[in-house]
Amino acid sequence: MKTLVITESDESDIRLGSLSAIAFAQSLPEAQLDTLCVADVFGENPTADSHAAVIAAAVNQKSYELVVAAATTYAKDVVARAAGLCGGSMASDVISHRFDGDQLLLDRPMFAGAVTATVTLSSIPRFITVRASAYNPVERSIVDNLNSLDTESLDVDYSDVPCAHWKSLASRASHRPDVTEAKIVVSGGRAFKSTEDFERLVGGLADGLGGAAGSSRALVDAGITPNDLQVGQTGKIVAPDIYIALGISGAVQHLAGMKNSKTIIAVNTDPDAPIFSVADFGLVGDVYEVVPQLIAELNG
Amino acid sequence: MKILVTCKRVPDTDQKIHVKEDGGGIDDSNLAYVLNPFDAIAVEEALRIREEYQTNDEIQIVAVGVGVADYESELRTALAMGADRAILVESTAIMDPWTVANTIAAVVARESPDLVLMGKQAVDDDANQTGQFLAALLQWPQATFASNIRFGGLGLQVARETDQGIEEIEVPLPAVVTADLRLNEPRYASLPSILKARKKEIEIIAHADLQVDADPKLEVLSMKSEISQRSCVMLDNVNSLIEIIRP
Ligand SMILES: Cc1cc2nc3c(=O)[nH]c(=O)nc-3n(C[C@H](O)[C@H](O)[C@H](O)COP(=O)(O)OP(=O)(O)OC[C@H]3O[C@@H](n4cnc5c(N)ncnc54)[C@H](O)[C@@H]3O)c2cc1C
Numbered sequence A: 001m002k003t004l005v006i007t008e009s010d011e012s013d014i015r016l017g018s019l020s021a022i023a024f025a026q027s028l029p030e031a032q033l034d035t036l037c038v039a040d041v042f043g044e045n046p047t048a049d050s051h052a053a054v055i056a057a058a059v060n061q062k063s064y065e066l067v068v069a070a071a072t073t074y075a076k077d078v079v080a081r082a083a084g085l086c087g088g089s090m091a092s093d094v095i096s097h098r099f100d101g102d103q104l105l106l107d108r109p110m111f112a113g114a115v116t117a118t119v120t121l122s123s124i125p126r127f128i129t130v131r132a133s134a135y136n137p138v139e140r141s142i143v144d145n146l147n148s149l150d151t152e153s154l155d156v157d158y159s160d161v162p163c164a165h166w167k168s169l170a171s172r173a174s175h176r177p178d179v180t181e182a183k184i185v186v187s188g189g190r191a192f193k194s195t196e197d198f199e200r201l202v203g204g205l206a207d208g209l210g211g212a213a214g215s216s217r218a219l220v221d222a223g224i225t226p227n228d229l230q231v232g233q234t235g236k237i238v239a240p241d242i243y244i245a246l247g248i249s250g251a252v253q254h255l256a257g258m259k260n261s262k263t264i265i266a267v268n269t270d271p272d273a274p275i276f277s278v279a280d281f282g283l284v285g286d287v288y289e290v291v292p293q294l295i296a297e298l299n300g
Numbered sequence B: 001m002k003i004l005v006t007c008k009r010v011p012d013t014d015q016k017i018h019v020k021e022d023g024g025g026i027d028d029s030n031l032a033y034v035l036n037p038f039d040a041i042a043v044e045e046a047l048r049i050r051e052e053y054q055t056n057d058e059i060q061i062v063a064v065g066v067g068v069a070d071y072e073s074e075l076r077t078a079l080a081m082g083a084d085r086a087i088l089v090e091s092t093a094i095m096d097p098w099t100v101a102n103t104i105a106a107v108v109a110r111e112s113p114d115l116v117l118m119g120k121q122a123v124d125d126d127a128n129q130t131g132q133f134l135a136a137l138l139q140w141p142q143a144t145f146a147s148n149i150r151f152g153g154l155g156l157q158v159a160r161e162t163d164q165g166i167e168e169i170e171v172p173l174p175a176v177v178t179a180d181l182r183l184n185e186p187r188y189a190s191l192p193s194i195l196k197a198r199k200k201e202i203e204i205i206a207h208a209d210l211q212v213d214a215d216p217k218l219e220v221l222s223m224k225s226e227i228s229q230r231s232c233v234m235l236d237n238v239n240s241l242i243e244i245i246r247p
Helices: A016-026 A048-062 A073-085 A140-144 A195-209 A217-221 A274-278 A287-299 B037-053 B069-081 B097-111 B130-138 B191-199 B238-245
Strands: A002-007 A032-037 A066-070 A090-094 A096-100 A103-110 A115-121 A126-130 A165-170 A184-188 A212-215 A242-246 A263-268 A281-284 B002-006 B009-011 B033-035 B060-067 B085-090 B115-119 B142-152 B155-162 B165-172 B175-179 B203-206 B218-225 B233-235
Touching (some): A002 A048, A016 A066, A048 A073, A048 B142, A066 A073, A073 A090, A073 B130, A073 B142, A073 B155, A212 A217, A263 A274, A263 A287, A281 B238, B033 B037, B069 B085, B069 B191, B130 B142, B155 B175
Parallel strands (some): A066 A126, A090 A126, A184 A212, A184 A242, A242 A263
Antiparallel strands (some): B009 B033, B142 B155
């Protein structure tokens, strides 16, 4: 299957999620992969309108049957638009797949993860975004052996299509890993009253464990944490080895983003909090008392 | 100026969703339905734009739904919140985001709005595709996951929520903008406006009359419920917790 994998990178290297997208693509029979690295190809105006036009041109001119990317906000924005330019055959957030004869069956969550649907896409080219947390990433070294698509050779003209203009990105510098890339994620909920408290307690415990700090929607809405920390149905999806939920009630929308973590630990003052029903270990207690003790022990 | 706002009818997220025994779909016998929360945010934003920017040039807000006759109740929610008109493209057919986007594109051709505001995703299928498909079909610029919208520059200044932080883009009109959670907090309609909305006429268009040529590309074959298999060990002190998390 002639496949184009759209990859993203941070300052230094290809993102872990993109390595999972490659893993998905490689697992398909007769996989024939090209990659398109977003940062290398798209320069001056990184908006969906122009990027999608390039991807659509690649699909049309190089006859790709399949376009794959990790389900990031970039892919949700750009790859979905490219799919719209190429006939609208798209499945998002795929978590597993298999074949029934030569029919590709794709599993994807619906209703905030309460339901898994098995779907098929009837027409080619197909566009698929996969949940990074559901596919083990390939080794980074594999990427160098993959052919990267030469976009110079494409005939792309979107000059008569009105495009949005990129102005700025307010990216918060952090010494911690992204929640989607860490083996341990410590997340805080409404229990935390301020950014300082969150930093000291959630951030402090994350640092002690070498992990990432995440949060529920409640703290993002309150302006206590930035949007890119939000875990959940409409935020980031994580499945680390250990997920520690501190003062998070466990609303379905939050669970949708973390319930596939290997080990889930919850600390909450309310013994009936729904988070305990998806946790492996629970402690009834006040995070303002429990967390300082944990940090002290880890540093001691 | 005209703003088109799309409205989907979805099961209320506060109830448990069960799959039918044969896996053929969700059990909808006792479900309560609401306007998709992200669409409610889109409606609210249209209202705020009208409140803030309306001058002599009137701003008209048109709510559009694509689906079964029951969609009327969610369109009435939009009317009660303050939309001027509502259109239901009625169909009992199974649709995917592609069919819906093509249908809305046909409505756009009839209504010629300057802006289409949509929710970034519907909380039933969680697809997050329809807005992007529509923008592609119309060849309009798109601004997805908006957390702030202002008029200015070439058209709109939009702040977008991305995995890396908040991105600012400038979007010429006409455009498709999809709403994220933090764009606003939707108002509740007052009782008088709910009563008034009940009397308003909803324009019904039979889906066949739009002559949309777009069969669904995504077929749902089966569904299954996801139930947590975990049982929680309750710890009685902080020390036992340390033993578990210590690297
Ligand atoms: C369309 C839609 C999309 C959504 N998407 C998301 C999403 O992506 N991610 C997300 O997280 N939410 C999402 N939500 C919101 C979700 O429904 C919940 O409102 C939210 O997750 C609640 O956050 P919380 O658990 O921090 O707060 P709360 O529900 O208020 O819970 C706070 C918890 O902290 C406990 N607590 C309080 N003080 C202490 C203390 N001192 N020590 C210990 N425990 C304490 C309380 O007992 C309680 O259980 C969405 C909602 C909607 C409608």
